[in-house]
Amino acid sequence: xxxxxxxxxxxxxxxxxxxxxxxxxxxxxxxxxxxxxxxxxxxxxxxxxxxxxxxxxxxxxxxxxxxxxxxxxxxxxxxxxxxxxxxxxxxxxxxxxxxxxxxxxxxxxxxxxxxxxxxxxxxxxxxxxxxxxxxxxxxxxxxxxxxxxxxxxxxxxxxxxxxxxxxxxxxxxxxxxxxxxxxxxxxxxxxxxxxxxxxxxxxxxxxxxxxxxxxxxxxxxxxxxxxxxxxxxxxxxxxxxxxxxxxxxxxxxxxxxxxxxxxxxxxxxxxxxxxxxxxxxxxxxxxxxxxxxxxxxxxxxxxxxxxxxxxxxxxxxxxxxxxxxxxxxxxxxxxxxxxxxxxxxxxxxxxxxxxxxxxxxxxxxxxxxxxxxxxxxxxxxxxxxxxxxxxxxxxxxxxxxxxxxxxxxxxxxxxxxxx
Amino acid sequence: xxxxxxxxxxxxxxxxxxxxxxxxxxxxxxxxxxxxxxxxxxxxxxxxxxxxxxxxxxxxxxxxxxxxxxxxxxxxxxxxxxxxxxxxxxxxxxxxxxxxxxxxxxxxxxxxxxxxxxxxxxxxxxxxxxxxxxxxxxxxxxxxxxxxxxxxxxxxxxxxxxxxxxxxxxxxxxxxxxxxxxxxxxxxxxxxxxxxxxxxxxxxxxxxxxxxxxxxxxxxxxxxxxxxxxxxxxxxxxxxxxxxxxxxxxxxxxxxxxxxxxxxxxxxxxxxxxxxxxxxxxxxxxxxxxxxxxxxxxxxxxxxxxxxxxxxxxxxxxxxxxxxxxxxxxxxxxxxxxxxxxxxxxxxxxxxxxxxxxxxxxxxxxxxxxxxxxxxxxxxxxxxxxxxxxxxxxxxxxxxxxxxxxxxxxxxxxxxxxx
Numbered sequence: 095x096x097x098x099x100x101x102x103x104x105x106x107x108x109x110x111x112x113x114x115x116x117x118x119x120x121x122x123x124x125x126x127x128x129x130x131x132x133x134x135x136x137x138x139x140x141x142x143x144x145x146x147x148x149x150x151x152x153x154x155x156x157x158x159x160x161x162x163x164x165x166x167x168x169x170x171x172x173x174x175x176x177x178x179x180x181x182x183x184x185x186x187x188x189x190x191x192x193x194x195x196x197x198x199x200x201x202x203x204x205x206x207x208x209x210x211x212x213x214x215x216x217x218x219x220x221x222x223x224x225x226x227x228x229x230x231x232x233x234x235x236x237x238x239x240x241x242x243x244x245x246x247x248x249x250x251x252x253x254x255x256x257x258x259x260x261x262x263x264x265x266x267x268x269x270x271x272x273x274x275x276x277x278x279x280x281x282x283x284x285x286x287x288x289x290x291x292x293x294x295x296x297x298x299x300x301x302x303x304x305x306x307x308x309x310x311x312x313x314x315x316x317x318x319x320x321x322x323x324x325x326x327x328x329x330x331x332x333x334x335x336x337x338x339x340x341x342x343x344x345x346x347x348x349x350x351x352x353x354x355x356x357x358x359x360x361x362x363x364x365x366x367x368x369x370x371x372x373x374x375x376x377x378x379x380x381x382x383x384x385x386x387x388x389x390x391x392x393x394x395x396x397x398x399x400x401x402x403x404x405x406x407x408x409x410x411x412x413x414x415x416x417x418x419x420x421x422x423x424x425x426x427x428x429x430x431x432x433x434x435x436x437x438x439x440x441x442x443x444x445x446x447x448x449x450x451x452x453x454x455x456x457x458x459x460x461x462x463x464x465x466x467x468x469x470x471x472x473x474x475x476x477x478x479x480x481x482x483x484x485x486x487x488x489x490x491x492x493x494x495x496x497x498x499x500x501x502x503x504x505x506x507x508x509x510x511x512x513x
Numbered sequence: 514x515x516x517x518x519x520x521x522x523x524x525x526x527x528x529x530x531x532x533x534x535x536x537x538x539x540x541x542x543x544x545x546x547x548x549x550x551x552x553x554x555x556x557x558x559x560x561x562x563x564x565x566x567x568x569x570x571x572x573x574x575x576x577x578x579x580x581x582x583x584x585x586x587x588x589x590x591x592x593x594x595x596x597x598x599x600x601x602x603x604x605x606x607x608x609x610x611x612x613x614x615x616x617x618x619x620x621x622x623x624x625x626x627x628x629x630x631x632x633x634x635x636x637x638x639x640x641x642x643x644x645x646x647x648x649x650x651x652x653x654x655x656x657x658x659x660x661x662x663x664x665x666x667x668x669x670x671x672x673x674x675x676x677x678x679x680x681x682x683x684x685x686x687x688x689x690x691x692x693x694x695x696x697x698x699x700x701x702x703x704x705x706x707x708x709x710x711x712x713x714x715x716x717x718x719x720x721x722x723x724x725x726x727x728x729x730x731x732x733x734x735x736x737x738x739x740x741x742x743x744x745x746x747x748x749x750x751x752x753x754x755x756x757x758x759x760x761x762x763x764x765x766x767x768x769x770x771x772x773x774x775x776x777x778x779x780x781x782x783x784x785x786x787x788x789x790x791x792x793x794x795x796x797x798x799x800x801x802x803x804x805x806x807x808x809x810x811x812x813x814x815x816x817x818x819x820x821x822x823x824x825x826x827x828x829x830x831x832x833x834x835x836x837x838x839x840x841x842x843x844x845x846x847x848x849x850x851x852x853x854x855x856x857x858x859x860x861x862x863x864x865x866x867x868x869x870x871x872x873x874x875x876x877x878x879x880x881x882x883x884x885x886x887x888x889x890x891x892x893x894x895x896x897x898x899x900x901x902x903x904x905x906x907x908x909x910x911x912x913x914x915x916x917x918x919x920x921x922x923x924x925x926x927x928x929x930x931x932x
Contacts, residue, residue: 170808184606194807275840278804280703287699311804312833385697385730388613389589414731418915421694496837 098244101301104159111158111202115144118160118204121245128226130219131240133165134173135205144202154200155308161196162240162249165206166213166233167292168281169193176283177209177218177233180390180397190281192250192292195309204246207236210457212387213252213285214406216399217457223265224485228450231261232457234293238265241295242486248305251293254285254379256446256463258293259490263445263475264458266486268509270294270302273496274470277309286382288421289375289467299476299506306498318503320510322356324439326491329362331443332369333461338448340481345444348478348489348512352442355511362441365434367427368465374420374427375468381417384408424468428495431469435494439504445475445490449483462490472498474505478512517663520720523578530577530621534563537579537623540664547645549638550659552584553592554624563621573619574727580615581659581668584625585632585652586711587700588612595702596628596637596652599809599816609700611669611711614728623665626655629876631806632671632704633825635818636876642684643904647869650680651876653712657684660714661905667724670712673704673798675865675882677712678909682864682894683877685905687928689713689721692915693889696728705801707840708794708886718895718925725917737922739929741775743858745910748781750862751788752880757867759900764863767897767908767931771861774930781860784853786846787884793839793846794887800836803827843887847914850888854913858923864894864909868902881909891917893924897931 099117119137126132147158163169166176168186175181189197197203208218210233220235222228223243230239234251238261241249251258253271262269270293277292284290292309296302307316328349334342353359384391387406395403435441444462451458466473472495475488491508493501518536538556545551566577582588585595587605594600608616616622627637629652639654641647642662649658653670657680660668670677672690681688689712696711703709711728715721726735747768753761772778803810806825814822854860863881870877885892891914894907910927912920 170812181606187600187603188808189812191804191807194811195804198807198811275707278706278801278807280706280805281808284699287697288694310833311800311827381730382697385610385614386699388610388617388697389607389700392613392617393589393608408730414729 098297099160099247100297101159101247101304105156105304109158111144111147114158114160114202115140118246121243125243125245129221129223129239129243131207131236131243131245133175133177133206133208133218133236140204147200147202154198156196157200159201159248160204160246161201162204162207162237162246163193164234164237164249164251165209166252166283167193167250169203169206172206174206177211178398180394188281191278192309193281199308207240207249209233210235211399211402212283212390213254213257214383214402216401217454221454222450225450228452229264229454229457231264231450233257234261234295235457237295238262238267238269241265241297242267247296247301249295251295252282253291253293253467254289255375255467256460258295259463259473259475260446260458260460262295263488264450264486266477268296268299268302268477269475270306271467271473272306272310273472273498276496276498277306284386286379287386288378288382291467299474299502299509303502312499315499315502318499318506320506321439321503323358324504324507325358325360325437326352327362327435327438327441328359329441329443331462332364336447336461337444338481341444341448341487344479344481344487345489349442351511352508355507357507365430367423367430370423371427371465371468374423375464377412377416377420378424378468380409380412428469431471432495438494440491440493440501443490443492445488449481449485449487466492471495472501474501476505476509476512517716518579518666519716520578520666520723524575524723528577530563530566533577533579533621534559537665540662544662544664548640548642548658548662550626550655550662550664552594552596552625552627552637552655559623566619566621573617575615576619578620578667579623579665580620581623581626581656581665582612583653583656583668583670584628585671585702586612586669588622588625591625593625596630597817599813607700610697611728612700618727626659626668628652629654630818630821631702631809632673632676633802633821635820636873640873641869644869647871648873648876650683650869652676653680653714654876656714657681657686657688660684660716661686666715666720668714670714671701672710672712672886673708674794674886675879677714678882678892678894679865679877679879681714682907682909683869683905685896687715687718687721687896688894689725690886690892691725691729692891692917695915695917696725703805705798706805707797707801710886718893718921718928722921731918734918734921737918737925739925740858740922742777743923743926744777744779744856745771746781746854746857746860747778748860748862750881751783755866755880756863757900760863760867760906763898763900763906764908768861770930771927774926776926784849786842786849789842790846790884790887793842794883796831796835796839797843797887799828799831847888850890851914857913859910859912859920862909862911864907868900868904868906885911890914891920893920895924895928895931
């Protein structure tokens with residue numbers, strides 16, 4: 095089988111979209127039965143779309159780059175069912191902002207990937223691409239699996255707790271949750287308004303950077319070379335004991351590899367507010383989710399997965415005062431962490447508790463993601479070898495607020511050191 | 514003609530929804546030709562909806578309260594065209610959060626009110642309810658006009674610059690833009706993600722407070738009595754000279770009336786960052802709007818009003834650095850203004866330059882609104898007599914961050930003093 099497609103190789107060699115569509119379709123046909131990455135995919139539409147792109151008078155900068163789109167992100171020419179039976183047959187009137195921008199750049203929109211219902215907890219059908227008995231992670235399950243399987247070189251996800259970083263780590267690919275507000279999220283199904291962020295999946299950091307630069311209107315994001323002698327803060331977190339032993343060991347080995355390539359490491363003492371932040375994130379979701387999904391909860395409850403129905407119900411006893419206190423704590427913490435991180439290229443931490451867990455009933459635990467999402471910080475996970483079952487592990491890098499370019503450059507360094 | 518309906522009188526007297534629907538329809542039939550407040554209204558559906566509500570086994574706390582909904586807010590059982598020909602016939606699959614919550618409380622959803630296209634600059638058909646040669650203000654034009662004309666006691670709008678406070682002032686009613694994040698905005702057409710806020714219109718502050726308490730899950734909002742001897746900061750702003758002379762004079766008279774009722778006033782020296790804040794707000798909108806409306810700009814441009822087409826185009830030369838600087842300035846300003854305002858019940862300022870201007874080509878200038886929206890502060894406008902043409906003027910009250918209950922209580926005091 096040929097090398098999987100990459101964004102930058104397509105940009106550099108400029109094949110026809112038709113040729114790319116043929117390869118994408120072959121890869122999907124060969125693997126989809128086993129993986130179930132797609133919520134909606136139509137090979138005829140893909141071919142037609144490729145032909146349309148090839149016939150355009152001018153080719154966009156991402157001409158023919160195949161893109162998978164998580165089903166909670168609106169598309170005007172494909173169904174968008176938010177992973178929910180309640181939205182069966184839904185066809186939005188417009189593309190989400192991120193979709194419109196890639197479409198305009200000439201990207202080849204391939205189809206919709208499986209999401210948990212509303213990007214919340216109830217899993218979809220997707221299996222881990224390297225072990226069908228395991229979850230690929232979630233909520234962006236299909237996007238992570240499709241990129242890991244080489245079906246597409248790039249996919250969109252979202253992250254409200256750990257829905258991009260965790261599945262990317264489980265699947266052995268690169269995941270990127272930008273700084274909150276860096277990439278416009280208009281047109282996604284809202285889960286928690288103060289947290290939802292577009293997520294990006296690719297097979298390498300350079301591919302992520304190319305697309306992120308275009309989406310964010312920040313050309314410098316694409317330009318950064320791997321950082322030489324980066325300064326990293328090492329933070330094992332108070333949840334360290336929840337990580338699997340092989341993941342802990344792999345983390346320590348990763349640190350040694352990075353040091354041997356010139357990285358300067360400094361261990362962070364447990365900041366006092368970390369556990370409070372996890373609790374604040376939980377409170378904020380418990381308050382916002384039942385409000386964002388008020389229609390679904392009050393009018394469409396019958397059609398929802400029981401896990402969703404329970405998860406989006408207002409938490410008895412939770413008050414606006416609790417929510418306000420959580421927001422105030424998070425706002426204070428953002429300031430402290432901004433100072434804490436400003437002298438580092440990134441903080442290093444685990445992206446997940448370990449390898450993808452066995453079973454499809456849960457997409458795994460976002461315990462190593464929630465604080466960073468709450469702090470609105472940019473996060474990247476890069477592949478970092480394998481665990482006890484031969485499945486991928488990752489290393490998470492977290493940047494200071496809005497230092498996405500610096501973080502991507504440091505991530506390129508880490509990616510090279512750990513590959 | 515009978516006294517116009519109010520939210521709290523309906524809550525107190527609990528008439529049937531059918532009886533209310535009859536009154537609402539009579540008022541609309543009598544006035545709509547002259548005003549044009551409605552983008553979509555169907556009397557048959559209104560009657561059927563009222564009968565459905567009356568037949569329910571349990572009546573909600575807002576049983577039968579008639580509500581108008583700005584056309585940029587999604588409704589599952591009515592068209593939602595975002596004020597744009599591009600969305601002709603659009604029917605969303607779900608209600609916006611605020612709509613779902615009121616529907617669940619038993620409110621009688623009357624129809625969709627006219628919005629400028631995408632709540633931006635291109636005006637709709639609505640005329641000022643008291644002078645058809647004038648704009649009612651915008652972008653929430655139809656909502657303000659419908660409440661002012663007594664067609665409905667309550668309406669939803671949105672505010673990204675001044676789209677709630679300004680039309681409410683022009684139309685002589687109460688407008689309320691809550692603290693950013695206080696009322697879930699899921700299901701509105703996004704114009705600028707970091708600014709968009711749900712707006713509320715009613716004929717008195719107590720009605721606003723009743724609905725806001727339910728929407729925000731904060732019962733205390735409804736409970737507040739008018740503040741005795743409130744402390745007000747008076748801020749004429751560096752834009753004072755842009756206000757009409759009658760509006761300036763009315764403002765000074767309002768201060769005297771408030772003082773005579775026990776309010777303690779303290780004039781605020783012009784804070785150094787005010788003009789920079791206006792500029793930051795402009796930069797942030799110039800950056801975010803073309804991204805939020807990427808689909809419309811890149812795919813649907815042909816169907817847009819020329820004003821919209823121009824307004825949503827990326828501003829040549831504007832860079833991510835400009836945007837970041839504007840965001841940083843705004844974040845700093847939020848901290849300073851929080852300290853500045855914490856010892857006051859509210860800041861008093863103009864809600865608009867004066868009476869509703871003549872002509873329908875523009876909905877007026879948001880110069881007296883933009884800074885407060887950018888600061889994410891809660892704002893209320895209350896009626897404050899009339900100007901040189903006998904048309905309404907208002908007084909705007911701006912609260913410290915997330916002190917919406919305190920602001921509504923102070924607004925009740927001001928409302929009583931100025932009525």
